[in-house]
Amino acid sequence: MNTILLFAALTMSIYLCRFMGFTLKIPQASSFWTRFLHYIPIAIFAALVVSALYKDPNFLSSKLIAFAAAALVIGRTKHFGLSIVVGLCVLWLLMLTGI
Amino acid sequence: MFRLDAHLFKQGFTAVLPLWLASAPVAFAYAIAAREAGWDVSQIQLLSLTLYSASAQISTVQLLTSGTSAITIIITAVVLNLHHLLYGLSLARHMKLSRLQRATAAYFLTDGAYGITIDKNPTFSFLLGAEISLFIAWNLFTALGVLLGHLIVISSSAQLNFVAPLTFFVLLISSLKTRTDVTVALISAVIAVLCLSMQLGSLTILIVGITGAFIGARLESQRQPTPLAVNL
Numbered sequence: 366m367n368t369i370l371l372f373a374a375l376t377m378s379i380y381l382c383r384f385m386g387f388t389l390k391i392p393q394a395s396s397f398w399t400r401f402l403h404y405i406p407i408a409i410f411a412a413l414v415v416s417a418l419y420k421d422p423n424f425l426s427s428k429l430i431a432f433a434a435a436a437l438v439i440g441r442t443k444h445f446g447l448s449i450v451v452g453l454c455v456l457w458l459l460m461l462t463g464i
Numbered sequence: 465m466f467r468l469d470a471h472l473f474k475q476g477f478t479a480v481l482p483l484w485l486a487s488a489p490v491a492f493a494y495a496i497a498a499r500e501a502g503w504d505v506s507q508i509q510l511l512s513l514t515l516y517s518a519s520a521q522i523s524t525v526q527l528l529t530s531g532t533s534a535i536t537i538i539i540t541a542v543v544l545n546l547h548h549l550l551y552g553l554s555l556a557r558h559m560k561l562s563r564l565q566r567a568t569a570a571y572f573l574t575d576g577a578y579g580i581t582i583d584k585n586p587t588f589s590f591l592l593g594a595e596i597s598l599f600i601a602w603n604l605f606t607a608l609g610v611l612l613g614h615l616i617v618i619s620s621s622a623q624l625n626f627v628a629p630l631t632f633f634v635l636l637i638s639s640l641k642t643r644t645d646v647t648v649a650l651i652s653a654v655i656a657v658l659c660l661s662m663q664l665g666s667l668t669i670l671i672v673g674i675t676g677a678f679i680g681a682r683l684e685s686q687r688q689p690t691p692l693a694v695n696l
Contacts, residue, residue, distance in 0.1 A: 368507060371534050375524065375541050376514040382545045384570035386552020387561065400681035404648050405554040406582045408676025409547065410636035411652035412669045413575060417629035419660045428626060435630060436637045445584070445634060449482045452630045 427459035469589040476593025486627035495609025558586035652676035
């Protein structure tokens with residue numbers, strides 16, 4: 366198998382997946398499709414979080430507490446970076462204390 | 465060529481910096497696995513520069529090593545990345561893009577760049593800033609993995625592995641504005657668990673993206689969205 370040809374085919378295939386979404390035409394006037402597109406990020410974020418926890422269930426309770434802390438910070442401050450730092454620190458502290 | 469707003473580009477570039485931490489162990493894992501499979505340095509780096517997809521690159525190393533056919537390797541990579549189609553659809557709703565802008569944005573599109581952009585500032589300059597930032601990180605860490613692979617002991621550090629899900633969780637929380645949003649998030653989480661327990665693997669993101677968004681659109685057409693009374 367020619368590796369460079371395989372790499373080229375892989376690159377083209379994945380690029381098409383990424384590019385097609387930008388070019389597909391969805392009827393702008395349709396309120397259903399407008400609502401559908403609004404909910405895509407919410408559904409995908411939920412799926413990404415659940416997938417990550419499912420694949421790596423270690424320290425699950427600590428991670429859930431860290432999530433709660435991060436949610437509290439983003440809800441109160443709207444500061445994205447701070448909520449990530451707080452979430453990581455909470456997880457680190459919980460792991461340090463053996464929870 | 466296209467014009468870029470330097471300020472927005474910089475904002476996008478820095479907004480994804482926490483995700484650099486998340487990409488490091490994955491890039492190291494890819495580089496080390498590829499070296500162990502006998503790939504040369506140029507092949508390892510070339511795939512990071514062109515394919516630029518952690519899941520597809522790692523699966524390619526594994527499948528090539530086990531002697532899988534080229535067509536199976538390509539189909540696997542496509543299935544792993546099919547959900548990017550939804551990202552493009554979602555981003556195109558917010559941005560008026562020229563052909564060149566679409567072509568450029570598509571090349572560097574990743575989960576992290578999409579998530580941060582759609583939540584914070586869905587503009588082309590911000591998106592490209594976030595994309596380039598993550599592209600640099602991925603390629604930098606691939607190169608480090610290649611050069612120092614024999615010295616690096618991949619840590620199973622729970623904190624490093626936790627950066628990506630934590631980032632997506634924070635993005636999820638900040639995008640919940642109505643009760644319907646919360647309902648859709650919960651339903652999507654349940655569907656994701658069902659898909660994963662049925663061993664659907666990477667198709668989970670695509671299935672949840674479509675079904676979750678469909679359910680949300682149906683729910684909203686049945687009732688007016690009520691703003692959340694309690695701000696978390």
